[in-house]
Amino acid sequence: MGKRRIVAETGAGQHGVATATVCALLGFECVVYMGEEDMRRQRLNVFRMRLLGARVEPVSAGSRTLKDAISEAMRDWVTHVADTHYLLGSALGAHPYPMMVRDFHKCIGEEARRQILEGEGRLPDTVFACVGGGSNAIGIFHAFVPDEAVELVGIEAGGRGNEIGEHAARFRGGAPGVLQGAFSYLLQDTHGQVSLTHSVSAGLDYAMIGPEHALLHDKHRAEYVAASDTEALDAARLLSRVEGIIPALESSHAVAEAIKRAPAAKDKIFVINLSGRGDKDIDIYRENLKELDQE
Amino acid sequence: MTRIGKLFESLKRDSRKGLIAYLTAGDPSPDRTPALVEAMVRGGADLIELGVPFSDPIADGPVIQRAGYRALQAGTTLACVVEIARQIRAASEVPLLLFTYLNPVLRYGLERLAADAQAAGIDGCLLTDASVEEAHEYTGAMHRHGLDTVFLAAPTSTPRRLKLVAEYSTGFVYLVSRTGVTGERDSLSNAVAPLVSDMRAATDLPLAVGFGISRPEHVAELGKLVEAVVVGSAFVRLIEQNADNPSLEIQLESFTRELKRGFGAQA
Numbered sequence: 126m127g128k129r130r131i132v133a134e135t136g137a138g139q140h141g142v143a144t145a146t147v148c149a150l151l152g153f154e155c156v157v158y159m160g161e162e163d164m165r166r167q168r169l170n171v172f173r174m175r176l177l178g179a180r181v182e183p184v185s186a187g188s189r190t191l192k193d194a195i196s197e198a199m200r201d202w203v204t205h206v207a208d209t210h211y212l213l214g215s216a217l218g219a220h221p222y223p224m225m226v227r228d229f230h231k232c233i234g235e236e237a238r239r240q241i242l243e244g245e246g247r248l249p250d251t252v253f254a255c256v257g258g259g260s261n262a263i264g265i266f267h268a269f270v271p272d273e274a275v276e277l278v279g280i281e282a283g284g285r286g287n288e289i290g291e292h293a294a295r296f297r298g299g300a301p302g303v304l305q306g307a308f309s310y311l312l313q314d315t316h317g318q319v320s321l322t323h324s325v326s327a328g329l330d331y332a333m334i335g336p337e338h339a340l341l342h343d344k345h346r347a348e349y350v351a352a353s354d355t356e357a358l359d360a361a362r363l364l365s366r367v368e369g370i371i372p373a374l375e376s377s378h379a380v381a382e383a384i385k386r387a388p389a390a391k392d393k394i395f396v397i398n399l400s401g402r403g404d405k406d407i408d409i410y411r412e413n414l415k416e417l418d419q420e
Numbered sequence: 421m422t423r424i425g426k427l428f429e430s431l432k433r434d435s436r437k438g439l440i441a442y443l444t445a446g447d448p449s450p451d452r453t454p455a456l457v458e459a460m461v462r463g464g465a466d467l468i469e470l471g472v473p474f475s476d477p478i479a480d481g482p483v484i485q486r487a488g489y490r491a492l493q494a495g496t497t498l499a500c501v502v503e504i505a506r507q508i509r510a511a512s513e514v515p516l517l518l519f520t521y522l523n524p525v526l527r528y529g530l531e532r533l534a535a536d537a538q539a540a541g542i543d544g545c546l547l548t549d550a551s552v553e554e555a556h557e558y559t560g561a562m563h564r565h566g567l568d569t570v571f572l573a574a575p576t577s578t579p580r581r582l583k584l585v586a587e588y589s590t591g592f593v594y595l596v597s598r599t600g601v602t603g604e605r606d607s608l609s610n611a612v613a614p615l616v617s618d619m620r621a622a623t624d625l626p627l628a629v630g631f632g633i634s635r636p637e638h639v640a641e642l643g644k645l646v647e648a649v650v651v652g653s654a655f656v657r658l659i660e661q662n663a664d665n666p667s668l669e670i671q672l673e674s675f676t677r678e679l680k681r682g683f684g685a686q687a
Contacts, residue, residue, distance in 0.1 A: 186485065187475065196478045203479075204600035206576060219551075303522045305478060306549065316497040317527030318475040 130154040130209040134198040136163055136191035136257065137328035137375060138170025139401050140214030145179035147212075155179040158198040160190040163327040169405045188321045191215075191257070191331045195305055215258025216335035219306025223263075223336050230264025237396055238268045245394055251276040251386070253379040254398040256349065257293070257328045259335035261376075261400035266347060276348065279338060280378040282324030283351035289314070293322040294351040295334040296342060302333070309336040325354035325409065326374035328401070352381035358413050360384055361403060373401030374409060422543040423515035424568050424591040427466055428626040428647060437643040437683045438466035440628055441676060442519060442652030444487035445470045445504050446496025448663040454507045456659065459669035461514045463676025466648065468508070469546070472501050472520035479521075479548045481603030483653040486660065498524045498533070502540045509541030517570060517591075518545045530558055534565035544568030544591050552584040559588050570594050573619055575611035586623035592648065593619055595629045603653050605632035608641055616645050639682030651679055 131153050135141030141157040148155035157174055161183045164171050174181050187193040195217065202211035216223040216230075234252075241249050252269055254262035256279040269275045284292030292298070295310040302311030304319060312320040312332040324330040334349075341347035352360070357374055360381035365371045372380060376399045383397050403410065411418050421429075431438050441460045445453050457468050473488035473496050480488070498520070505516050518537060525533055525547065537545065544567050550558060552571050559569045568591030573582055576599055585593060595616065598609035612629055619627055629642050630650030642649045658675055662668040 192476065196476055199478050200481075200601045206599050301526075303526060303549065304476060311523070313523065313527065315527070316499075317524035318492065319523070 126210060128208055128210045130156070130205065131212050132156045132158065132198050132201045132205075132209055133212045133214060134158045134191065134194035135170070135214060136160070136194065136330060137326065137373065137401065138163070138167040138174065138405055139328065139373075141179070141181070142170050142173045142177070144212050144214070145174040145177035148179060149177045156182055156201065158182045158184050158194040158201070160184050160188070160194050162189040163191065163194070163330075166409060167327055167405055168408065188330075190322070190327065192304075192319070192322075199305065215260045215331075216263045216337060217258040217305065217307055217333065223307065226260050227263045227267060227337060230260050231267040233261065233264040233398065234266060234268030237265055237398075241394065241396060247394070248272050248275050249394040249396040250390070251278060251383075251393065252396045252398070253278050253280065253383050255280045255329060255375045255378040255400065256334060256338060257282070257331050257375065258333075259338045261398055263335060263337050265396070265398045266341065270341070270346060277341065277346065278382060279347055279349045280382045281334070281349060281351045282322075282326060282329035282378060283353040283356070284323040284325075285354050290321045291323050292351065293324045293330050293332065295332070296349045297351060299332075299334070301339075304333045307333060307336045309339040310334050310342070325357060325413075326378070326406075328373070328375040329378065350382055352378040356381040358410070361406075361410065362414060365403075370399065371403035372399050373403050374406045376400045422566065422568050422591060423513060424467065424517065424543045427515050428592060431466070431626075431647060438628070438648035439464060439639070439676070439680050439683075440467045440469060440517075440630070440648050440650040441465035441655055442469040442471055442630075442650060443655050443659065444473055444484060444491050445501040446473055446491030446494055447487040447656070447659060448490055449494040450491075450496050450500045450504055453504045454511070455669055456672060457508050457514070458511065459672040460655070460676045461512055463673035464680040465514070465676050467515040467517060469517045469519040469650070469652070470501055470505060470542075471652075472498055472518065472524055474521040474524060477521065479601055481601045481653060483604070483657050483660070484602050487656045498528050502533075502536050502542070505537070505542045506540040515543045516541065517568075518542050520545070520547060522547050522550045525558075530561040534561040534567060538565040538567060542567065544570055546570040546572070546594060548572065552581065552588050555588055563590070572596055573615065575599055575609070575615050577615075579618070582618055582622045586619070586625070589623070589625055592626040592628050593623060594650070595619060595627055595646070596631045597629050597642075598632055600631070602631055604634035604657070608632070608638055612642065613645060636679055636682030639679050640684065643683045
């Protein structure tokens with residue numbers, strides 16, 4: 126493409142760190158747009174991006190989260206399109222982005238499917254993944270879509286309540302709409318203005334779900350449920366204690382749903398996509414699990 | 421033929437160039453928009469673009485983003501903008517173009533908007549974030565109700581895209597002067613001239629150029645190339661800076677007149 130400058134958006138900071146890493150390796154200029162609210166709550170990843178030589182641009186518009194970071198990255202991209210490529214991090218935006226992002230993530234499902242067949246000799250009963258825009262989820266689901274006996278469960282952010290503005294559960298309160306070039310389920314008001322969202326996890330805090338998830342939902346191939354902030358925090362704590370894995374807050378939503386279903390699932394095989402590790406979320410865990418942080 | 425078509429016919433007949441003025445409807449409040457439009461028309465605006473505020477205006481720079489935010493805070497909806505148009509139409513025959521993002525239109529309903537817009541005296545519609553490849557249903561609804569559909573063409577548009585823009589546009593074609601979002605710039609981009617000639621090769625429709633145009637000297641230069649020139653952010657900034665100033669209407673009128681003078685003898 127001959128382009129030497131990369132722009133990206135990031136919510137939790139994972140995609141921003143990955144982009145900054147690639148740019149450092151290849152010697153590209155790197156600008157990452159990030160909502161001010163997300164910069165505050167994912168400080169560790171902001172520092173990692175800067176360490177890798179990226180410029181992190183704070184976005185103060187709207188809810189100061191992922192949606193506004195994507196809008197700002199798109200504005201930069203269309204302005205500097207001659208020398209700049211936009212590395213969109215989630216399965217969102219205009220075609221072909223959702224398809225490209227799925228294809229870049231589909232190795233997750235291909236490897237998981239191969240490993241479970243090797244390890245257990247059969248396919249899993251259920252695959253769980255958290256869904257913000259939906260890149261990790263579409264990545265793990267894709268290889269299992271033709272396996273009709275395998276249940277696919279996407280977990281959205283239930284936030285702190287059921288009112289608009291308190292969650293990011295698009296299948297609970299959303300309706301079809303267009304945002305940033307994609308047509309999918311969108312949290313919006315009756316006049317078509319996009320609603321504010323809330324989630325304890327920056328990576329799930331977005332008003333639209335990736336369009337391929339809308340398709341899987343409408344075809345009844347995947348089921349979408351929500352886990353609340355509290356359920357996700359409890360799940361993170363449990364997984365840390367019993368498995369020795371500190372998960373990212375995003376992935377903790379998937380863990381929470383698996384925990385809910387586990388008592389009725391003896392002899393079933395669950396695959397949970399632990400899409401991120403919890404290092405970046407330690408500050409939030411400390412704020413919310415104060416009893417562990419006493420002298 | 422809509423008032424837009426008739427405008428371009430009369431411009432041609434009189435060897436004149438047109439000034440298209442954009443403002444965000446509902447900024448600073450819906451009840452003030454008709455008077456602001458009247459002031460621009462008195463100053464010589466030939467066509468008014470009524471911007472519909474949207475929560476996520478990806479094609480707009482900071483000035484129009486802020487205007488949209490103020491308009492939404494003031495309770496402006498697409499239905500309000502249609503009502504504003506009806507009020508303007510009661511007092512004026514100026515051509516009115518609805519300038520909007522797609523989602524509020526989808527929510528309102530394509531067919532319902534086309535019917536209501538026509539009844540209110542709106543002449544056409546421009547969707548900033550709908551690609552022409554997907555626009556068939558939309559153009560169908562608008563054309564059934566006698567409204568023009570204006571599409572954007574940019575310096576990055578491929579020949580195939582320019583052909584589609586030509587095919588689906590009626591009234592005129594809106595050329596984006598440069599890559600990027602709306603907002604004032606000091607100088608004009610040299611991308612305009614090649615885009616104008618590529619578009620002329622694809623259509624006989626009149627052409628207008630917008631994005632980044634804010635001064636009489638810009639208007640002068642572009643007036644040599646196209647039938648009409650669009651000014652947006654400069655008007656919106658004037659409204660922002662003088663929202664509480666009783667002379668806002670007078671200032672809008674004189675700024676419009678100043679821009680129009682850029683066309684010189686062609687005004």
